[in-house]
Amino acid sequence: MAMTTWLHPHAPQRDLISLSAIRQRADRLMLVLIWAMWGVSLCVGYMNDNMAQGAIISTLLTCASTLLAMLFPGSLLLRLSFAFVLMAFSALLIHLGEGETEYHFSVFVLLSALLAWRDWRPLVMGAAVIALHHLVFNYLQENGLYGVVVFMHTGFHMVVFHGLFVVVQTAILVLLAVRMEQDARSASEVARLAGVINREPGYLTLAVDSEPADSSFARTFSLTLGTMRSTLEQVSANIGQLLEASRALRQRNSALSERTDHQASSLATAASAMEHLSTVATQTSQKAIQVREMALSASEVAEQGGENVRRAVAAMDQIREESQRIYAILELIDGIAFQTNILSLNASVEAARAGEHGKGFAVVASEVRMLAQRSEEAAKEIRQLLTTSQTTTQQGVEHVEHAGQTMKSIIENIEGLRSLLEELSQMSEDQRDSIAQMNGSIASIDASVQENVRHVAQTIQVAEQQQQQTGQLKEAIAVFRFD
Structure with missing residues (x-):
C-alpha cells in the first residue's frame, strides 16, 4: 500500500490543497x-580531498531516507527522520569543509527548507539535532577525537553563539510553520468544501457539510455556501412556481385568445345582422312615412267623401x-178639381133647366167636368208617385245617413290609423336612431375586441x-445540486 502511494503520487485535484x-x-x-x-x-x-568519507x-x-520515504509516506516519523538527515548533511558539509563559516550557512538554509511541511515539529527536531x-x-x-571538525576555532562560546542564531531562526520558523499550517488547514477545509461542490462534473453541489470546519475562513466560506444554498433553493422553488405560473398563464391566454376570436367572430356576425336590421329599419321607416302620407291622403279623401x-x-x-210641398200643391x-167637378155639375143642372139655350153651356160643363176628373185622376197618380218617391226618398235618406255614419266611422278609423302610423313612424325613427347608436357601440366594442385580440397575442x-427565459434560468440553476 505504501509502495502504491509512493509510485502514484498524484491525487485528485480536490486533494491537492489538503494538508x-x-x-x-x-x-x-x-x-x-x-x-x-x-x-x-x-x-x-x-x-577537500575527502570524497570517500563524503x-x-x-x-x-x-538510501536510508529513500527507504523511509517508501515505508512511511506522509507520516510524522518520516518528517522527523528527514529533518535529522538534512541536519546530518549540514554537519557532513561542515566537517568536509573543515569548519569554514560558509558551510554553517547550510544549517539555516536546510532549516528554512523544513517549512515545506508546514509543521513545527521537524523544525524543533532539526534545531535540536544541529x-x-x-x-x-x-x-x-x-x-581531538575521531578527527571531526565543526569550527575553525573551537570553544563553548562558539557553540553558544551559533546556538543563539539557530534558536532565533527556529523560533521564527516555528511561528511561520504554525501560521502556514493554519493556512493550509483552512485551504484544505475550503478545498474539501470545493471538492463537495465540484464532486459531480458539470454541476455545483451545495449539500450541507457534515464535517464542521475548524478555521474561521472555512467556517465563513461554509456559512456563505449555506446562505447561497438557501438562496438558490428559494430561487429554484420560485423558478419552478414561476415556470408553472407562466405555463398556466400561457394556457389561459391561449384559451382567452380562442374565446376572444370566437367573440370577435360572433360580434362580426352581430354587426352584420345589426347592419341588415338598420337597413330594414330604414326601409320600414321610409315605408311608414309613405303609409302615413297615404293614410293622410285617404283621410282627406274620406273627409271629402263625408262632406x-x-x-x-x-x-x-x-x-x-219639396216633396211635401208638391204633395200640398197636389192637395x-x-x-180645385173637386170644386170644378161640383161647379160643372151645377152648370149641367143649370144648362138642363135652360133647355135649348143651355146645350152649348152643357157641353162646356161636360168638358170641364171631364177635365176635372182627369185632373183628379192625374193628381191621384201624382200623389201615388209622390208617396212612392217619398218612401224611396226616406229610405235613401236613411241609407245616406247610414252611409254618413259609416263614413264618419271610416274617417275616425282613418284618423286613428293616421295617429298610429305617426306613432309608428316616430317609433321607427327612434328605432333607427337606437340602431345607429347600437351600431356605433358595436363598432366601439369591435375595436375593443380587436385591441384585446392584439393584446392577447402580445401577452401570449x-x-x-x-x-x-424561465426555462433558461432553470437550466442555469440546474447546475447546482442541493443534496
Whole structure:
C-alpha cells in the first residue's frame, strides 16, 4: 500500500490543497533535496580531498531516507527522520569543509527548507539535532577525537553563539510553520468544501457539510455556501412556481385568445345582422312615412267623401221637403178639381133647366167636368208617385245617413290609423336612431375586441418569452445540486 502511494503520487485535484497532500508533496521535495545534498556532499568531499568519507556517509543517509520515504509516506516519523538527515548533511558539509563559516550557512538554509511541511515539529527536531551536533562535535574537536571538525576555532562560546542564531531562526520558523499550517488547514477545509461542490462534473453541489470546519475562513466560506444554498433553493422553488405560473398563464391566454376570436367572430356576425336590421329599419321607416302620407291622403279623401255624403243628406232632406210641398200643391189641385167637378155639375143642372139655350153651356160643363176628373185622376197618380218617391226618398235618406255614419266611422278609423302610423313612424325613427347608436357601440366594442385580440397575442408572446427565459434560468440553476 505504501509502495502504491509512493509510485502514484498524484491525487485528485480536490486533494491537492489538503494538508496531508501538501506534506506528501513536501516528502517528495525533501527526498529530492536529500539527493541533491548527496551530490553536493560528493562535490565538497572532492574539493577537500575527502570524497570517500563524503560519498559513504551521504550515500548511507540518502538510501536510508529513500527507504523511509517508501515505508512511511506522509507520516510524522518520516518528517522527523528527514529533518535529522538534512541536519546530518549540514554537519557532513561542515566537517568536509573543515569548519569554514560558509558551510554553517547550510544549517539555516536546510532549516528554512523544513517549512515545506508546514509543521513545527521537524523544525524543533532539526534545531535540536544541529544544537546537539555543535555541542558534541565541538567537544570531540577540542579533544581531538575521531578527527571531526565543526569550527575553525573551537570553544563553548562558539557553540553558544551559533546556538543563539539557530534558536532565533527556529523560533521564527516555528511561528511561520504554525501560521502556514493554519493556512493550509483552512485551504484544505475550503478545498474539501470545493471538492463537495465540484464532486459531480458539470454541476455545483451545495449539500450541507457534515464535517464542521475548524478555521474561521472555512467556517465563513461554509456559512456563505449555506446562505447561497438557501438562496438558490428559494430561487429554484420560485423558478419552478414561476415556470408553472407562466405555463398556466400561457394556457389561459391561449384559451382567452380562442374565446376572444370566437367573440370577435360572433360580434362580426352581430354587426352584420345589426347592419341588415338598420337597413330594414330604414326601409320600414321610409315605408311608414309613405303609409302615413297615404293614410293622410285617404283621410282627406274620406273627409271629402263625408262632406259629399253630408251634402247628399242635405239634398235628400231638401227633396223630401219639396216633396211635401208638391204633395200640398197636389192637395190644392185635388181640391180645385173637386170644386170644378161640383161647379160643372151645377152648370149641367143649370144648362138642363135652360133647355135649348143651355146645350152649348152643357157641353162646356161636360168638358170641364171631364177635365176635372182627369185632373183628379192625374193628381191621384201624382200623389201615388209622390208617396212612392217619398218612401224611396226616406229610405235613401236613411241609407245616406247610414252611409254618413259609416263614413264618419271610416274617417275616425282613418284618423286613428293616421295617429298610429305617426306613432309608428316616430317609433321607427327612434328605432333607427337606437340602431345607429347600437351600431356605433358595436363598432366601439369591435375595436375593443380587436385591441384585446392584439393584446392577447402580445401577452401570449410575452408569456412564451417569459417561459423560455424561465426555462433558461432553470437550466442555469440546474447546475447546482442541493443534496
